[in-house]
Amino acid sequence: MNVDNTQSQMRKGVLEFCILSIIRNGEVYPSEISDKMKLAGLNILEGTLYPLLTRLKNASLLNYRWEESLSGPPRKYFSLTDEGEVFYQELATTWNQLSTAVNNIINANEPEL
Amino acid sequence: MNKVINISLAGRLLPIDEEAYSQLTNYLNWLKQYFGKEKGGMEIYSDMEDRIAELFHDKLKKDNISISANDVQSVIKIMGSPEQIVMETSDEYIMAEEAGTTAQQQTGNGPAEAITNLTSPSGKRFVRNTNDKLLGGVCSGAASYLNLDVTVVRIVFLLFTLFYGSSILLYLLLWIALPQYAIPTTQLKRRLYRDLDGKLLGGVCKGLSSYVNVSVNWVRLFFVFPLMGIIFFNIINEDDLASFCAAMFPTLIILYIVLWAILPKASTLTEKMELRGEKIDVQNLSAALKTENSNTAVKPRQDNIATILLKIIAYGILFFVLGIFAIVLLSILAGLLGLLFGFSTAGAVVMPFADIIFEQSWQPVVLYISATLAVLIPIIFIVRWLVHIARKPQRTNKWVGYSLGIGFLVSVFMMFYIITDVLSDIKREYSVTESIPMAQPTDTLLIEPMTDSVVTGGLGQFSFVRETVKGGYEFEVMSVNVVASPDSMYHLNLIRKSNGRDIRTAQRYAAALPFTFRQDSNTVRFPRYLSLGGTKVFRGQLLTAEIQVPKGKAFRMGAIPKSFSQQWHLKTGGGYTINIKQHPRWSPNTVYKVEENGSIVSVP
Numbered sequence: 001m002n003v004d005n006t007q008s009q010m011r012k013g014v015l016e017f018c019i020l021s022i023i024r025n026g027e028v029y030p031s032e033i034s035d036k037m038k039l040a041g042l043n044i045l046e047g048t049l050y051p052l053l054t055r056l057k058n059a060s061l062l063n064y065r066w067e068e069s070l071s072g073p074p075r076k077y078f079s080l081t082d083e084g085e086v087f088y089q090e091l092a093t094t095w096n097q098l099s100t101a102v103n104n105i106i107n108a109n110e111p112e113l
Numbered sequence: 114m115n116k117v118i119n120i121s122l123a124g125r126l127l128p129i130d131e132e133a134y135s136q137l138t139n140y141l142n143w144l145k146q147y148f149g150k151e152k153g154g155m156e157i158y159s160d161m162e163d164r165i166a167e168l169f170h171d172k173l174k175k176d177n178i179s180i181s182a183n184d185v186q187s188v189i190k191i192m193g194s195p196e197q198i199v200m201e202t203s204d205e206y207i208m209a210e211e212a213g214t215t216a217q218q219q220t221g222n223g224p225a226e227a228i229t230n231l232t233s234p235s236g237k238r239f240v241r242n243t244n245d246k247l248l249g250g251v252c253s254g255a256a257s258y259l260n261l262d263v264t265v266v267r268i269v270f271l272l273f274t275l276f277y278g279s280s281i282l283l284y285l286l287l288w289i290a291l292p293q294y295a296i297p298t299t300q301l302k303r304r305l306y307r308d309l310d311g312k313l314l315g316g317v318c319k320g321l322s323s324y325v326n327v328s329v330n331w332v333r334l335f336f337v338f339p340l341m342g343i344i345f346f347n348i349i350n351e352d353d354l355a356s357f358c359a360a361m362f363p364t365l366i367i368l369y370i371v372l373w374a375i376l377p378k379a380s381t382l383t384e385k386m387e388l389r390g391e392k393i394d395v396q397n398l399s400a401a402l403k404t405e406n407s408n409t410a411v412k413p414r415q416d417n418i419a420t421i422l423l424k425i426i427a428y429g430i431l432f433f434v435l436g437i438f439a440i441v442l443l444s445i446l447a448g449l450l451g452l453l454f455g456f457s458t459a460g461a462v463v464m465p466f467a468d469i470i471f472e473q474s475w476q477p478v479v480l481y482i483s484a485t486l487a488v489l490i491p492i493i494f495i496v497r498w499l500v501h502i503a504r505k506p507q508r509t510n511k512w513v514g515y516s517l518g519i520g521f522l523v524s525v526f527m528m529f530y531i532i533t534d535v536l537s538d539i540k541r542e543y544s545v546t547e548s549i550p551m552a553q554p555t556d557t558l559l560i561e562p563m564t565d566s567v568v569t570g571g572l573g574q575f576s577f578v579r580e581t582v583k584g585g586y587e588f589e590v591m592s593v594n595v596v597a598s599p600d601s602m603y604h605l606n607l608i609r610k611s612n613g614r615d616i617r618t619a620q621r622y623a624a625a626l627p628f629t630f631r632q633d634s635n636t637v638r639f640p641r642y643l644s645l646g647g648t649k650v651f652r653g654q655l656l657t658a659e660i661q662v663p664k665g666k667a668f669r670m671g672a673i674p675k676s677f678s679q680q681w682h683l684k685t686g687g688g689y690t691i692n693i694k695q696h697p698r699w700s701p702n703t704v705y706k707v708e709e710n711g712s713i714v715s716v717p
Contacts (some may be wrong), residue, residue, distance in 0.1 A: 008200050031164065046164060047193030048201040051148065073123055073163045075274045 011042075018042060019079065020051060023062065024088055029075040042096045053078060061087050117179045123159070123166035128179035139382045141165075143195055161192060234613035241287070249288040262305045264325075264376060270498055298328075298631045304387040306379035307372075313420070314427050315373040323388045328370055333423070336365050340430070440493060449492045456613060465712050469578065469586055469651040470535060480531045484523035490521040539612035539683045543619035549628075551605040554635040557704070558603065558662065560593060561671035563631065563638045577649075577676075579642060587642035590626075590655045593677040594696045595668060597711035598661035603631075605637075605660055610685050612653040622648050626656055641674050653683035667706040670699045 018040075022033050030049055039042050053076075056062045061084035064076040080088065116131045129137065144161055148154035168188050168242035169180050177184065193201070242253035245263060252270055256263040273280035305324050307316035318336060322329040342358030379385045495516065577589050598604060609626055613619030625646035631638045639658055645651065657680060662668050678699040682692050697713060699705075706715040 004200065012201065030160070031167075045193030045197055046191055047144075047161065047198040050160045050164070051151075051157045054153050054160065054319060058153050069167075071166060073125070076160065 015044060015054065016052060017095055020084065020088045022080050022093065024080050027077045027079045029077050122169065123163045125170065127166070127168050130179055130181055133180050133182040133185045136182055140189055142381060165192065197381060214625070239291060241291045242295065243293050244295040250293065251284055251287045251291065254291060264305050296324050305376060306384055306388045307376045308379050308388060313424055314431060316378060317372045317376065320376060320379065336369060339365060342590065356544055376543055395505060398483045425601055426608060446492060449488055453485065456488065468649065472650055476531050479527055481511055483527035486520060486524035487528055490517055490524050536563055538614050540614060541616045541619050542612050543616050544608060544610035545609045546606050549605040549607050551603060552632055553603050556635045558668040559636040560668065560673065561636055561638045562673055563643045575611050587644050587645060588651060589642055589676045590681065591676065592644055592655070592680045592696060593639055593658045593673070595660045595662055595713060597707045598663045600661045603660065603662060605658065606661060608657040611654045622652055622654050626654055628656055630658065641676060655681055664707050664708045664709050664711065667704055669704045670701055673699060
C-alpha cells in the first residue's frame with residue numbers, strides 16, 4: 001500500500017468539487033483556478049487541471065468562451081452549465097455529509113490516541 | 114555556451130537555447146503521447162501548450178533573453194512532471210500499482226481507453242495501418258499483427274519480390290482485402306533504429322545490439338567475423354570455411370550499408386526507448402529524460418585506443434567497399450556516355466539510310482531522339498544521385514525524378530515501338546521465279562557484269578547502297594547462279610524475292626525491281642546495281658539470275674563482282690536475322706564445267 005496513491009486518490013475526489021465551486025463563483029480561466037486553490041492551501045498541478053477541465057466540459061458540465069488576454073494567447077473562461085449546477089449541488093450535499101461524518105469520526109477517535 | 118534558436122510554440126515565437134529545447138520537446142512529446150490516447154486529448158494538449166507558451170512569455174517579459182533549461186524545469190514544476198501527472202489523472206495507474214502489475218502491463222497506463230483490441234492478444238486484428246505507411250500500410254499492419262518490427266517485415270517483403278515478384282501480388286491482394294485502421298503510435302512495438310549514441314560508423318551495430326539486447330561488441334564481431342575467418346581459416350588450411358567466409362564478408366558489408374540506408378536514426382527519446390523495447394510510460398520516460406539531460410550536459414567524447422583502432426578498421430572496410438561501388442558506378446556511367454557517343458556517330462552514318470529504312474520520315478527522328486533519351490536519362494539519374502549523396506541535401510524535387518522516369522519509359526517504349534514497326538515490315542517473304550528467253554550460245558558461255566555508267570560510289574563504307582546522279586539509290590542486290598540444266602539447252606530463270614509487311618506488299622516490291630540483261634552471242638551481261646523501281650524502302654529485295662547450263666558444257670565467269678555470288682537474306686521469325694547466303698563461290702576469270710552428275714567444278 002502506497003501512501004502517495006491513497007493521498008492522491010483522496011485529493012482526486014475533491015478536486016472536481018473544488019474546481020466546480022470556484023467556477024460557480026464567477027467566470028475564471030485555468031491558471032486563475034489553480035492560483036485560487038493554492039491560496040486556499042490546496043495545490044493543484046496545471047497538468048492535472050487542464051485534463052479535468054476538458055473532461056468536465058466534454059461531460060457538458062462546463063461551458064467556455066475565448067477571451068483575448070494582454071499577456072499571452074487568448075484564454076478560455078469557464079462557466080457552469082445548468083447540468084453543471086445540478087451536478088455541483090449533488091456533490092455539495094455529498095461533501096457536507098462526508099465532511100461532517102469524517103470530522104465526527106476523527107474527533108471521536110482523538111481521545112483514544 | 115548554448116546556441117539559442119527560435120521556435121514557434123502555440124503560434125508565438127520563442128527564443129530558446131538548445132538544451133532547453135531538447136528538454137521541452139521531450140516533455141511536449143510526452144504530453145502529446147499521453148493525452149493523445151484519450152478522447153479530446155488533443156484539446157487538453159493544446160490548452161497546455163498555450164499555457165506553457167504563456168508562462169514562457171511571462172518569463173521573457175521579466176528579464177530573460179531566452180528560455181533556458183532552468184525555465185523549462187520550472188514550467189514543468191508548475192505543469193507537473195510526467196509521474197505527477199499520471200498519478201493525478203489516471204485511475205488505472207493506481208489500480209495497476211495496487212495489483213503490482215504495472216511493469217507487466219502491456220497497454221500502458223493511458224487514462225480511460227486502454228482497451229484497443231489491437232494489443233489485447235485475443236482481439237488482435239490484421240489491418241492496414243494508415244498511421245505508419247509507405248504505400249498502403251500493409252507491412253506496417255502485418256508487423257503490428259505479428260508483433261515484429263516494420264522494417265524487418267518490409268525487408269522480407271522486398272526479398273520476396275526477387276521470387277518473380279510474388280510478394281508484390283500478395284501486397285496488392287492484402288491492400289484490397291484488409292480494412293484500414295490507424296493503429297495508435299502509442300501502442301508501440303520494439304522498433305529497430307540506428308543508435309547514434311556510442312556509434313562507430315552509422316550506429317547500425319549499436320542499434321541492433323540495443324534491439325536484441327546484447328553487447329555492441331558481439332554484434333560488431335558478427336559483422337567482422339568473416340574477415341577474421343578468411344585469415345584464420347586460410348592459416349589452418351580450411352579452404353571450405355575460408356571460402357564460406359569470403360562469401361559472407363561482402364554480404365554482411367552490403368547488409369550493413371543497406372541497413373544504414375533504410376533504418377531511421379533514433380533521435381527522440383521515445384525512439385530510443387522503442388529501440389530498447391522499454392515501455393513508454395512515465396517512470397521510464399522521466400528516468401530516461403533525466404539521464405538524457407545529464408548526457409547532453411557532459412558531452413566530450415573520449416575514445417580509447419581500442420575504439421580508435423576499431424574505427425580505423427571499420428572505416429577502412431567501408432571505404433574499400435564504397436570504392437569498389439564507385440568504380441562500378443563510374444564504369445556504368447562511362448559505358449552509357451560511350452553509348453551516347455556511339456549513337457551520335459552511328460546517327461551520322463545511319464541517317465543517310467533513313468530514307469530507305471523508314472517508311473515515314475518522322476520515324477527516324479523519333480527513334481533517334483528516344484534512343485538518345487533512353488541513354489541520357491540514366492546518366493542524368495546517376496549524376497543526380499551522386500550529387501545527392503555528395504551534398505546530403507534536403508529532399509530534392511521528386512517531380513523532377515518522376516518526369517525523368519516517365520520520360521525514360523516513354524523513350525524506351527517509343528524506341529521499341531519504332532524498331533518493331535520497321536522489323537514487322539520484313540515479316541513476310543515472297544519469291545517468284547520467271548523464265549527469261551535466252552539465245553543459245555554457240556561456244557563457252559561468258560558471264561560478265563554490265564559496264565557501269567554511274568560514277569558515284571557507295572555511301573561511306575557501305576558499298577551495298579549507292580546514290581545515283583539522277584537522285585535516288587541503287588542497291589547491289591543482283592546475284593548470279595549457275596546450275597545444271599535438266600535438258601541439253603541453256604535456260605535463264607529470274608528469281609525475284611522481297612520481304613514486306615504482308616505477302617502482297619512483298620510481291621509488289623519484288624515485281625517492281627527493274628531487270629535488264631544483255632546477251633551478245635556468247636556473252637551475257639547482268640547489272641551489278643539495281644534501283645528499287647519506284648519502291649522507296651529497301652525490304653530485302655533481291656534478284657537472282659539462274660543460268661542453267663547443259664551437262665558437259667563449260668562456262669566462264671568474267672570480271673564479276675563479289676556481289677554476284679552472294680545473296681541477302683532477311684528473316685523475321687522467332688528472331689530477326691539478316692544473313693548473307695553464299696552461292697558456290699564464283700571466282701572471277703575462271704572457267705567452270707558442269708559435270709555429268711550435275712556438279713560444277715572449276716577447270717584450271
